[in-house]
Amino acid sequence: MRDFLFLKFLDRLKKLFFTMGVDYPVMRRILQVKLVMNSRRSATVINQEQSERKNPYLASLGIYAFMGVFIGLLILLSSPLFLKMSIVMGMILFLLLTTMISDFSSVLLDVQDRAILLTRPVSVKTLNAAKLLYILYYLAGITLALAGVSLIVGLFKYGGWFFLTMFLILILVCCFSLLFTAIFYFAILHLFSGEKLRDIINYFQIILTVFMTVVYQLVGRMFNLVDLNVQIAIHWWSYLLPSSWFAAPFAILFSGEHRAAYFLLSAIGIIVPVLALILYIKAAAPAFEQNLQKLNSAGGGRAKGLSGLHKISALLCANHDERVFFEFTCSMLKSERKLKLRLFPSLTLGIIMPFIILLSFAHTATSMSDFLKTVSQGKYYLYAYFSIVMYSTLFSVVGKSESYRGA
Amino acid sequence: MDKASESEVPAVSIRDLKMSYGDKQVLNGINLEIQRGQIIGYIGPNGAGKSTTVKILLGILEGYQGQVQILGEDISTNSTAYKKKIGYVPESADIYDSLSAQEYLTFIGELYGLDFETADRKARRLMALFGIEDAYSARISSYSKGMKQKVLIVASLIHNPEIIFFDEPLSGLDANSVLVFKEIMTELAAQGKTIFYSSHIMEVVEKISDRIIMLNNGNIVADGTFEQLKEQCSQGSLEEIFNQLSGFSQHQSIAGEFIGVMEE
Numbered sequence: 001m002r003d004f005l006f007l008k009f010l011d012r013l014k015k016l017f018f019t020m021g022v023d024y025p026v027m028r029r030i031l032q033v034k035l036v037m038n039s040r041r042s043a044t045v046i047n048q049e050q051s052e053r054k055n056p057y058l059a060s061l062g063i064y065a066f067m068g069v070f071i072g073l074l075i076l077l078s079s080p081l082f083l084k085m086s087i088v089m090g091m092i093l094f095l096l097l098t099t100m101i102s103d104f105s106s107v108l109l110d111v112q113d114r115a116i117l118l119t120r121p122v123s124v125k126t127l128n129a130a131k132l133l134y135i136l137y138y139l140a141g142i143t144l145a146l147a148g149v150s151l152i153v154g155l156f157k158y159g160g161w162f163f164l165t166m167f168l169i170l171i172l173v174c175c176f177s178l179l180f181t182a183i184f185y186f187a188i189l190h191l192f193s194g195e196k197l198r199d200i201i202n203y204f205q206i207i208l209t210v211f212m213t214v215v216y217q218l219v220g221r222m223f224n225l226v227d228l229n230v231q232i233a234i235h236w237w238s239y240l241l242p243s244s245w246f247a248a249p250f251a252i253l254f255s256g257e258h259r260a261a262y263f264l265l266s267a268i269g270i271i272v273p274v275l276a277l278i279l280y281i282k283a284a285a286p287a288f289e290q291n292l293q294k295l296n297s298a299g300g301g302r303a304k305g306l307s308g309l310h311k312i313s314a315l316l317c318a319n320h321d322e323r324v325f326f327e328f329t330c331s332m333l334k335s336e337r338k339l340k341l342r343l344f345p346s347l348t349l350g351i352i353m354p355f356i357i358l359l360s361f362a363h364t365a366t367s368m369s370d371f372l373k374t375v376s377q378g379k380y381y382l383y384a385y386f387s388i389v390m391y392s393t394l395f396s397v398v399g400k401s402e403s404y405r406g407a
Numbered sequence: 408m409d410k411a412s413e414s415e416v417p418a419v420s421i422r423d424l425k426m427s428y429g430d431k432q433v434l435n436g437i438n439l440e441i442q443r444g445q446i447i448g449y450i451g452p453n454g455a456g457k458s459t460t461v462k463i464l465l466g467i468l469e470g471y472q473g474q475v476q477i478l479g480e481d482i483s484t485n486s487t488a489y490k491k492k493i494g495y496v497p498e499s500a501d502i503y504d505s506l507s508a509q510e511y512l513t514f515i516g517e518l519y520g521l522d523f524e525t526a527d528r529k530a531r532r533l534m535a536l537f538g539i540e541d542a543y544s545a546r547i548s549s550y551s552k553g554m555k556q557k558v559l560i561v562a563s564l565i566h567n568p569e570i571i572f573f574d575e576p577l578s579g580l581d582a583n584s585v586l587v588f589k590e591i592m593t594e595l596a597a598q599g600k601t602i603f604y605s606s607h608i609m610e611v612v613e614k615i616s617d618r619i620i621m622l623n624n625g626n627i628v629a630d631g632t633f634e635q636l637k638e639q640c641s642q643g644s645l646e647e648i649f650n651q652l653s654g655f656s657q658h659q660s661i662a663g664e665f666i667g668v669m670e671e
Contacts, residue, residue, distance in 0.1 A: 026518060033503065033514050040505040040546075115501035118467045120518040121490040 004035050006137050022129045026122055030130040031137075038138065057141075064145035067095065072149030075157060082244075082251035082262070090243030092146050093173060098209060099142060100181040107135060109185060109201075139174050158254055165253060169246050172273050176242065179276035186280075202337040209345040214352060238265070245269030346394055350387035357383050416479040418443045418570050418601035419464065424473035426459055433459050435625040436473070441618075443569075446596045448616030449605040450645075452653045455622040457605055458498065461572050464603075465495055478569060491519055494563035498574035498605075500555050504547040508534060508558050511547060512565060519566035526565060533561045537584060552579035560588070571595070572603045577611065589615060613645035621652055628652045 007028055010017075017024045039057050071091050077084055117127055147170055155163040185201070192200050238244045238261075248265035251257045309327055317323040333339065421439040425432070434456045441447060451457050462468040463475060466482055466489075475482050480489045503511055509530065516526025534540050537557045542550060547558060556579045563571060573592075577585050592602055592615060606612055612619065613633055621629035629636055629652050633645060642648045650656065 029514060029517055033506065033510070036510065037503055037505045112501050112503070114467055115497055115499070116503065117518070119465045119490065119493070119495045119497075120515065121487040121520070122518060123487050 004032065006035070007032060010133070017129065020129070021123075021125055023123060023126045027126045027130045027133075030117065030122070030127065031133055034130065034134045035137070038134075061141055061145045064095065064142055065148065067091075068146045068149045071146065072151075072153045075150055075153045080251075081255040082247055082257070085247035085250040086241075086243045088150055089169075089173065089246040090241070092143070092150075092170075093177060093242055093246070094213075095146055096139070096142060096173065096177045097181065100139075100177055107131070107138070135178065136174075139178060143170055143174055162250075162254055165249060169249060169269075172269065173246055175277065176273045179273060179280050182280055183276060186283075198337065202340060205341050206344045206348075209341075210348045210352070213345070213349055214356070239268065242269075242272075245272065343394060346390055350390040353390065354383045354386045357386065417441055417476075418445075418478060419603075420474075420476040420479075421460075421464075422474040424460070424463065424471060424475060426456070426463065426468070426471040433625050434471070437622075437625075437627055439620070439627070439630075441601060443601050444596055444599040445617040446592060446602045446604055446615055448612035448619040449603055449622070450607075450609070450612055450619065450649060451622035452649075452655075455653075456625045457622055458574065460622070461495075461574065461603065461605065465493065465572065466490065491566065492569040494566070494568035494571040496556075496559050496563045496571075496573045496576045500552075500559060502547055502555060502559060502562075504550075504555075507544050507546050508539075508542060508550075509544050511558065512562055515562045516565045521566060529565050530561060533565065534558075537561070537587070553581060553584065556580055557584065568600070570601045570603070572605070574605045575607070576604075577606070577608070609644065609646040609649055619645070621649065623653050 014024050245265050245268045248262040251262050313323045313326045317326050417440050419441040424437040426434040463471050477489050512530035513526045534543050636648050640648045
């Protein structure tokens with residue numbers, strides 16, 4: 001089995017692990033196996049079939065690095081630093097959180113580890129240490145791929161201190177996204193059980209994907225983009241956007257804007273991850289494993305009447321065969337989680353996006369009627385067709401099923 | 408400890424074991440003493456608490472009440488040392504199937520404290536004896552159900568354990584491998600190993616078990632050799648005893664109704 005650089009690095013910290021009561025050789029072996037499996041896991045960023053030899057993890061890192069180039073180039077813009085960094089941090093956070101939730105739920109919500117490893121002479125502490133290090137390795141890889149270019153561009157444009165500050169803030173960002181995801185899953189696990197829980201997680205994944213995309217849109221529109229030199233307005237909801245928490249320190253340190261709002265934002269940016277860490281260690285982590293067991297237990301499903309569906313299918317379909325397949329497809333759409341995770345965010349965004357785009361033009365209008373006039377007489381109404389552009393990509397997804405063998 | 412007193416320590420000793428999930432009581436005070444060198448047939452209807460007991464014995468389920476000792480050692484002391492003497496074939500094929508059998512088995516072997524070379528050599532030879540040496544370095548995800556089962560069996564025996572838990576170990580195995588496997592079990596028991604055999608196939612349990620323990624609704628409802636159970640229940644086969652003890656007698660009327668619905 002391959003010896004990873006990361007493991008060689010950990011070998012130097014061997015003593016530290018021993019003093020913490022972790023069985024280092026066992027943990028190292030578990031990590032090694034995890035890393036090998038990670039290199040064989042397919043990532044959601046890359047959709048096509050993977051050949052056996054290729055490493056999908058490295059390939060996905062390549063894609064993140066490519067996106068990272070564009071994020072990094074934003075720093076070269078001449079707009080105010082707070083604005084730039086808000087967008088940069090917003091994008092990094094957005095991409096980190098989406099990968100954490102889509103790709104990484106399998107690691108956080110793993111129940112196999114318990115059955116395979118804890119039945120062997122492995123202590124819970126050792127297993128948890130291995131899991132945590134694995135997550136950190138994964139996060140660090142993605143963060144570096146995403147932010148690497150930004151770090152280098154920042155180093156050349158603003159100097160070494162900027163590089164260092166950004167590096168530290170990225171660590172905070174990592175902690176934040178990790179803890180956010182963990183606490184988020186914990187909360188759901190705590191409230192629901194069994195199969196129901198998988199559904200709920202699925203819905204939350206969908207909602208979160210939509211939510212993050214919308215927030216991501218808002219970050220750009222947080223400021224009045226018409227005049228770049230205008231005083232940046234900080235609204236009350238700016239305090240709710242994590243991207244502005246992490247951007248504020250840059251404004252204080254590197255463009256000398258000592259506004260109270262920036263200090264407050266920076267403080268939130270430090271306090272929230274720390275609070276999350278305390279909450280996680282004190283409340284979530286001990287109960288997490290216990291709740292994970294719920295994933296294995298089958299909840300009592302309730303029998304649902306299909307009469308409504310029958311009526312619709314009787315209306316729409318001409319013959320018996322058609323009706324059977326219509327009902328079959330409807331039931332499949334209802335229960336296939338992966339498919340839903342791909343379909344629903346795009347469907348919702350297709351509805352929301354035209355409004356978001358139109359709203360960005362709204363501030364030029366003086367009144368509602370004026371705005372409506374602009375839309376109806378100008379060419380802005382064409383944005384309504386944006387939905388169709390978004391939906392057209394969905395056709396390729398509809399034909400796919402995660403349990404195609406069942407047919 | 409000298410040889411004589413060591414063999415007197417029971418392999419497994421369970422005292423007043425209770426377990427509940429939320430407000431649902433799964434085990435209502437189980438008492439068991441199991442001597443070494445026996446094959447224990449561990450049976451019961453679905454949801455009787457079989458796998459819960461096994462999970463507690465393996466130390467992956469916490470929050471139980473009562474005392475559990477394995478080879479004289481209390482398992483609630485947080486020590487993992489006793490797990491080196493246990494082998495386990497899980498019912499749900501829990502396995503890292505993106506690894507090859509070689510990677511998986513050497514990994515498991517090393518967790519049990521073997522070095523890589525020993526684990527590799529033993530795993531390869533055991534796989535060869537099961538007739539699947541060719542697939543040794545192929546990924547487990549490409550295996551058939553029976554091959555996966557063989558890997559799970561090898562993984563549970565590679566470290567020469569004292570107590571072995573088999574949960575439905577024959578599923579997917581072909582008839583020849585089943586013969587080999589049964590022979591292995593008898594031989595292991597003769598060497599003084601203790602085997603917990605849990606299955607729904609009553610014919611097999613009836614034939615191989617030295618002692619049969621039956622669970623129903625979290626209680627032990629039968630405990631003894633097959634002959635003893637037969638006397639108690641005045642039934643001919645373990646299947647019938649099982650039906651009687653779990654209070655199930657409507658199989659004929661259910662079958663009749665089933666066919667009735669089919670023909671509607």
